[in-house]
Amino acid sequence: MNRTELVNLIRRKRSFLCVGLDTDPEKLPAHLPKDANGVLAFNKAIIESTLPYTVSYKLNIAFYEAMGMDGWKALQETIKLIPKGEALIIADAKRGDIGNTASQYAKAFFDNLDCDAITVNPYMGRDSVEPFLSYKGKWTIALGLTSNIGAIDIELLDLANGRMVFEEAIESLAKLGTTDNLMFVVGATKADYFDKIRAIIPEHFLLVPGVGAQGGKLEDLKGVMTNDCGLLVNSSRQIIYADGSEGFAEKAAIQAEKLQQQMAKML
């Protein structure tokens, strides 16, 4: 899915929502088995009910790997349930390794699982990111400034040149890709730094977690939008675990629609 297609999807659905499928077997509604089959049934219902309100699904790979082979199967099957072109499929894998290893991860997530996008970790620098960027029609989503407390340990350190580590990370990565194949993860809880980020990458799409449960506010994001939106806002637990009864999927849809309605006003 290229940028034009993504923007068209955003305009058609009047939404820039990304639903996070961080599906934990322990948190499934009581009527579903607490295993990979339960996860798949849950994801199927969530996808069917939320598809009108979302332009993206983000699969948190850790939750699937924690179930071993069965989890990998549930991951494969979940991806097949998402109608092609109706939502950007993001593998939230945060991979990062030297070139020949990064190529293997790209193969796993782009070729075999047919995801549209993957999140990557920039710590190891250029050769750990380039193999992902070499795929046509696929997106690489690099960590910029994350929403968690640990961001202070490395990302927010002051550099000798007066900038912070995350600024330099974003700038050096931006040189490797384009606004058509590279996005950045920026936490909604880091609103104080949005201006600095947009000064470096005025046009790149941002994938923003941290709205809702983690304390970030949707309205604070108005200032980082581009003319063609330039934003995907992720919500995971707030949507998928909105309700623990057999009516979980309807309640998830209500939560997704609520966010979509707010987003429609911002577009």
Next chain:
Amino acid sequence: MNRTELVNLIRRKRSFLCVGLDTDPEKLPAHLPKDANGVLAFNKAIIESTLPYTVSYKLNIAFYEAMGMDGWKALQETIKLIPKGEALIIADAKRGDIGNTASQYAKAFFDNLDCDAITVNPYMGRDSVEPFLSYKGKWTIALGLTSNIGAIDIELLDLANGRMVFEEAIESLAKLGTTDNLMFVVGATKADYFDKIRAIIPEHFLLVPGVGAQGGKLEDLKGVMTNDCGLLVNSSRQIIYADGSEGFAEKAAIQAEKLQQQMAKML
């Protein structure tokens, strides 16, 4: 495997070698099928032939994920082939994500796959590493200064306090763990920085890739050894792809023994 057990293994085998199982189906000897079954047969022969000379196996997870479910199965089966206590089993996964996600990765690699150690990426800071450190008897191996060209993009940036990013990363992580559950990845090609690293972490074990193919020299590592060795040196391609014939495992053993002999002199 705790530090005492690892050091005893090093003394018994007179080796601090780690054999990297970066097994690529495309690079298997011609008589083996180029699939997950071939990979498993290859790994079995390599493990059997190299076990006397190595104290660790490092499984590069990307190569298994690139084969999908079959790859995950080959990964599981390979781990079962390594006799418990005869080698430290490292999942070279370089994972890094917020706390609840990191916990799922820890479950995948420590609980389910029963690896002894996992490599982690420090970019997201403390809460992305702590869930791994909470496992008793397991090792967390954090990226410090890597051997690849991209290390200049973030790891080697100068900080305002006069240090470099990798130094600060190592120091902040060292506070979270101990010399009994935390190691650091330091590339053999970065010998110029060994003194700086040992000034921060004089006693931690280092996992060192980059000897051989990437240009690092084993003898340069003498200076970073601790009284109880404090070093694991990884070799992947140089050993496992030493020969492409049906005698590949014997040739791999010869390469491993050659390194072991050099290491015995350094111990």
